[in-house]
Amino acid sequence: MAIRRALISVSDKTGIVEFSRELAKLGVEIISTGGTKSLLEKEDVPVIGISEVTGFPEIMDGRVKTLHPAVHSGLLAVRDNEEHTAQMKELGLDYIDIVVVNLYPFKQTIAKPDVSYEEAIENIDIGGPTMLRSAAKNHAFVTVVVDAGDYANVLEEVRAGGDTTLETRKRLAAKVFRHTASYDALISDYLSKQLGEPLPETYTVTYEKVQDLRYGENPHQTAAFYRKPLAGAGNITTAEQLHGKELSYNNINDANAALAIVKEFDEPAVVAIKHMNPCGVGIGATIHEAYQKAYAADPTSIFGGIVAANRVIGADTATLLSEIFLEIVMAPDFTPEALEILSKKKNIRLLKLGEFSASAERTTEFAVTSVNGGMLVQETDIRQLEASDLKVVTNRQPSEEELKQLLFGWKVVKHVKSNAIVLVKDDMTIGVGAGQMNRVGSARIAIEQAGEKATGSVLASDAFFPMSDTVELAVQAGVTAIIQPGGSIKDEESIRVANEHGIAMVFTGVRHFKH
Incomplete structure (x- = not known):
């Protein structure tokens, strides 16, 4: 015809x-x-x-x-x-x-x-x-x-x-x-x-393909990368790749995790991610200082990792970044000098995110997780805490510096796979225990990683302590203050141990499970 x-x-x-x-x-x-x-x-x-x-x-x-x-x-x-x-x-x-x-x-x-x-x-x-x-x-x-x-x-x-x-x-x-x-x-x-009906009787979503991927989480899995039709700046889906190889499935997943953490901070911050968990987080007066802290947090694990910054990266920071192998470095932008330095490394991926405001990112969205035969939909975890939200439950009040470190640790532990324990000191993570089957196991990992630095640090836990063993480990490590949700039937036992050893402990009343 x-x-x-x-x-x-x-x-x-x-x-x-x-x-x-x-x-x-x-x-x-x-x-x-x-x-x-x-x-x-x-x-x-x-x-x-x-x-x-x-x-x-x-x-x-x-x-x-x-x-x-x-x-x-x-x-x-x-x-x-x-x-x-x-x-x-x-x-x-x-x-x-x-x-x-x-x-x-x-x-x-x-x-x-x-x-x-x-x-x-x-x-x-x-x-x-x-x-x-x-x-x-x-x-x-x-x-x-x-x-x-x-x-x-x-x-x-x-x-x-x-x-x-x-x-x-x-x-x-x-x-x-x-x-x-x-x-x-x-x-x-x-x-x-x-109409204020984010979870209606049927849930229909649409995404636009960004690119086909070489493979998924493993080479035998096919995969593609999609974005929401109205995705804005400051997201991995809209980032501009300035240099390096094509992004992989795992690159994108890890980069998204790094970006979620760095968006928690209004001050200059750098996050290093390895397999969806932070191996180093640092804040400072400048992005250069923040990177130095993120690197020092775990110089071993950052190798081959993903780094995210919430400020423009300059030549001084780029010089340090170029000294190790990294899969991705992403930031709102790079100075021409920084771009020249980092572009000399053939395989590093450089992503320009565009300007974003941490406070502007704290808006309710819904995350979708696939299950066999269906999916789960929930609000993204954007809950923020201020010092005034905390309840001191021990005899000793946290000092002003401890309070600052506790809130820093709380922002990080929220993004660590549960069970999660994070040790923090001097505006940087010094120990991260992630994804263990019991909380005391995560605490042991974080404390071992921190080593001698654990003395004088603070500890953040994403969920309550079912018993006092984690507090007892914290005492042995030299931890001085603890932040946790509270709500266990054995809270009094943990409070008693903290009081006996002069540890300040605060309850948030908020849990941050991440599976």
Whole structure:
């Protein structure tokens, strides 16, 4: 079958004039609407208006123009069905062989910071998705194009054989249904949020592919990287890679973990990550000082790790970073001198995040975790604590310096795999115990890593102590203050041990499990 008639109506007019002109040269009659029709006329592309097909004017500011039997009969008629063919002849209707439509810019509209509800609603396309779905359903006979990237291939096939291949029509139809599903998901998400219903009876999400990955967590697993349609700056999904090899699945996972921690801090901070856990976190008056502390926290584990900074990286810090092997360094930006220094290392990946504010990042989002046959959805853990939120439960009050270190440790332990224990001293982590089956095991690891530095440090625990053994280990290590959620039936036992040894202990009333 040859393509004889095309219906073209696009919001994004990229490449549409050239595509339409080539179709016209091939003898295809072009039907169009509104702004698309005006553009084609202006560019001297032969075109007829939709009203000439429907015999009905475009009404209600263009809201109703293609929702007509003359359009959808032409799209949905099964060409080898005798009854359909007879009805088309009886009613004086004609087939439409190709539909080229892209939709009102709903995503771009709601991305505007000052968009009104009314403007958002007005940018919900109705006629476009309806035509796309009709044409895609009838892809055995109709070619449907929603992506300008497909124009060239469609033209090539039409020139060669007068029509597209069935395989191409199937591929384009599948793309259409993915596109309309994504479009509807954005609309439902927007409306649900407007109504304060973040967890409705059905949960539909949409993501856009950033890139295919060489493999997943292990070489035998296929993988790809996707991002939310409205992801903003300061995220791994929107980071600009300035140098280095292609990111891997594990790179992206670890980089995201590092970024989540560094966003906890308003002051200059650097985080080093290894296998999703922090091996070093430091804060300082400058990013250079913060990196020195993050490195000193665990000079062994940082090798081959990921480093995230919340300030621009300069030449002095870049010089230190270049002295060891790192998979990724990411920051809001790099000075030209820093970029030159780090780019000399062939394989290091350098990611520019763009400027971000820690406080601005503390907004509620929802995280999705896959389980067999379903998924779990929960709010991201953005809970913050101030000194005034803490309850001192021991005889001794923490000093001002201890309080500062306790809050620092609390920000870090929140991002360590449970069971989690973190030792902190002088604005840096000195021991991290992660992911053990019991809390005292994590404490032993953190204390062993800290070594002699443990004396005079503070300890943070992501959950309460079920018994006093962790406090007893802290006493032996020379820890002077402890922060933990509290809430165990044996809290009094832990408080008693702390009191006996002059340790200050505060309860947060907040737990930070991370599995």
